[in-house]
Amino acid sequence: MRFLISFLCVLVLVSYAVAYDPMDPNGNITIKWDVMSWTPDGYVATVTINNFQMFRHIMNPGWTLGWTWAKKEVIWSMVGAQTTEQGDCSKFKGNIPHCCKKIPTVVDLLPGVPYNQQFSNCCKGGVVAAWGQDPSQSVSAFQVSVGQGGTSNKTVKLPKNFTLLAPGPGYTCGPAKVVPSTVFLTTDKRRKTQALMTWNVTCTYSQFLARKNPSCCVSLSSFYNETITPCPSCACGCQNKKNCVKSDSKILSMVGVHTPKKDNEALTQCTHHMCPIRVHWHVKTNYKDYWRVKIAVTNFNYRMNYTLWTLAIQHPNLNNVTQVFSFNYKPLLPYESINDTGMFYGMKYFNDLLMEAGPKGNIQSEVLLQKDKKFTFKQGWAFPHKVYFNGDECMLPHPDTYPFLPNSSPATIATFKALIFSLLLLLAVS
Ligand SMILES: *[C@@H]1O[C@H](CO)[C@@H](O)[C@H](O)[C@H]1NC(C)=O
Ligand SMILES: *[C@@H]1O[C@H](CO)[C@@H](O)[C@H](O)[C@H]1NC(C)=O
Ligand SMILES: *[C@@H]1O[C@H](CO)[C@@H](O)[C@H](O)[C@H]1NC(C)=O
Ligand SMILES: *[C@@H]1O[C@H](CO)[C@@H](O)[C@H](O)[C@H]1NC(C)=O
Ligand SMILES: *[C@@H]1O[C@H](CO)[C@@H](O)[C@H](O)[C@H]1NC(C)=O
Ligand SMILES: *[C@@H]1O[C@H](CO)[C@@H](O)[C@H](O)[C@H]1NC(C)=O
Ligand SMILES: *[C@@H]1O[C@H](CO)[C@@H](O)[C@H](O)[C@H]1NC(C)=O
Ligand SMILES: CC(=O)N[C@H]1CO[C@H](CO)[C@@H](O)[C@@H]1O
Numbered sequence: 001m002r003f004l005i006s007f008l009c010v011l012v013l014v015s016y017a018v019a020y021d022p023m024d025p026n027g028n029i030t031i032k033w034d035v036m037s038w039t040p041d042g043y044v045a046t047v048t049i050n051n052f053q054m055f056r057h058i059m060n061p062g063w064t065l066g067w068t069w070a071k072k073e074v075i076w077s078m079v080g081a082q083t084t085e086q087g088d089c090s091k092f093k094g095n096i097p098h099c100c101k102k103i104p105t106v107v108d109l110l111p112g113v114p115y116n117q118q119f120s121n122c123c124k125g126g127v128v129a130a131w132g133q134d135p136s137q138s139v140s141a142f143q144v145s146v147g148q149g150g151t152s153n154k155t156v157k158l159p160k161n162f163t164l165l166a167p168g169p170g171y172t173c174g175p176a177k178v179v180p181s182t183v184f185l186t187t188d189k190r191r192k193t194q195a196l197m198t199w200n201v202t203c204t205y206s207q208f209l210a211r212k213n214p215s216c217c218v219s220l221s222s223f224y225n226e227t228i229t230p231c232p233s234c235a236c237g238c239q240n241k242k243n244c245v246k247s248d249s250k251i252l253s254m255v256g257v258h259t260p261k262k263d264n265e266a267l268t269q270c271t272h273h274m275c276p277i278r279v280h281w282h283v284k285t286n287y288k289d290y291w292r293v294k295i296a297v298t299n300f301n302y303r304m305n306y307t308l309w310t311l312a313i314q315h316p317n318l319n320n321v322t323q324v325f326s327f328n329y330k331p332l333l334p335y336e337s338i339n340d341t342g343m344f345y346g347m348k349y350f351n352d353l354l355m356e357a358g359p360k361g362n363i364q365s366e367v368l369l370q371k372d373k374k375f376t377f378k379q380g381w382a383f384p385h386k387v388y389f390n391g392d393e394c395m396l397p398h399p400d401t402y403p404f405l406p407n408s409s410p411a412t413i414a415t416f417k418a419l420i421f422s423l424l425l426l427l428a429v430s
Helices: 003-016 318-322 412-429
Strands: 029-039 041-052 062-066 074-079 080-081 104-110 139-147 160-166 172-173 177-179 184-185 192-194 196-204 216-222 225-229 277-286 290-299 310-314 321-325 326-334 341-345 363-368 386-389
Touching: 029 139, 074 080, 104 139, 160 172, 160 196, 216 386, 277 386, 318 321, 318 363, 321 326
Parallel strands: 216 277
Antiparallel strands: 029 041, 029 196, 041 139, 062 104, 062 160, 074 139, 080 104, 172 196, 177 196, 184 192, 216 225, 277 290, 290 363, 310 341, 310 386, 321 363, 326 341
């Protein structure tokens, strides 16, 4: 037993260290620089940000990218993005660069900029969809003209220390690496061109770097037991409890209270769990060959409309999803032998926006599943193993508190889950 515990500990630690997410093993954000031309004092590059994460998008207020120049490079101009500060360009006469900072900070332009300032895939306010939700919108790009840089693939020095300042500390970027030059197809698809040089940077996400507490929790209920298992108390940390707002508070009608903060800090309704988001899983109906689950997501954050929300769930019966009502559904890892995870997301213009806390701050759906060979209502089998909202894992209740089928007791599975749960708790506390 002791061996098992230490093995699990090691496994857990290792997987956090490399930010490996078993629900999305290939998920990352890539930043690709394609040098399109060399100039007398540098180069012009197309910078493309690809979000390859299946269910984690970059939400409002969008990405902010920083890097450190290797030498004395400056940015002469940018198309489709801008630096937030110009810095000290006092050494220049005549043409003044767009930015002279050693560590430039770049943001996307907002929608609606004049056509001549646009670049393909630019100007979305830095919002980038999740790959699994909308691959065509999971990319963002801009053009940068670099001066005082190398002027050939022998003399150019790759920028260093790439940082996704927003969405923030959850992302860690590796070093830039020269990769085979990107090949482009002309619009009529009859000719191929090629970048003069290409380098890639890969950034990965770790929830444990992003925040101390979960940002969502799960509650459970079933038709076979009237107990509703609530979210764990203080699931999202109770240190902000003094700043929470009661649902009948007069503050809520004050102007500006609902305006999102730059760092997206939540203004949470006072609840025992203190989570901005709660996911409820209700086992609703039992048929001969099928069973039905109702899923509801409630927003307790007065300061956020969640656009393009995603819900990723692991449950052994998701290999047999027959019908999903009023959400979109896509299996994750559909080609692996353990086909037990899937993502739900809203239907465009119908429920892809989860409104701020209040009467409209909820969305729901029902899922019809064909019974798996292992199907049972015993031992909490009908409840999900993992739930992620917008790419962050939600806290589940303790398995001992799940609604039980009358006359069945939580046996081995529950105790095993309890073991893992206490391990996680131990890690969270330490
Ligand atoms: C980043 O994600 C892409 C797409 O899933 C994958 O092909 C690539 O290997 C990943 N890169 C790294 C360094 O993991
Ligand atoms: C570099 O990034 C692009 C996506 O921007 C990806 O398609 C390509 O496979 C990456 N190259 C390597 C060698 O990882
Ligand atoms: C790396 O980038 C971050 C953010 O832009 C900055 O705070 C830090 O000083 C940089 N580190 C180095 C070694 O340049
Ligand atoms: C640099 O460019 C030359 C041709 O101009 C090419 O032969 C060489 O492979 C390139 N080197 C790198 C590292 O891309
Ligand atoms: C959410 O959207 C509604 C309607 O578009 C708007 O009135 C409200 O101010 C928005 N709330 C936030 C927090 O952005
Ligand atoms: C995984 O499940 C989905 C339905 O949820 C199904 O379409 C797909 O064929 C399954 N893949 C495998 C390998 O079983
Ligand atoms: C319902 O589940 C709870 C555990 O959450 C259990 O204590 C209770 O006995 C169950 N009710 C019935 C009627 O079995
Ligand atoms: C509807 C559906 O996907 N049914 C599948 C459920 O799972 C069994 C194997 O466990 C498959 O044989 C069914 O085709």
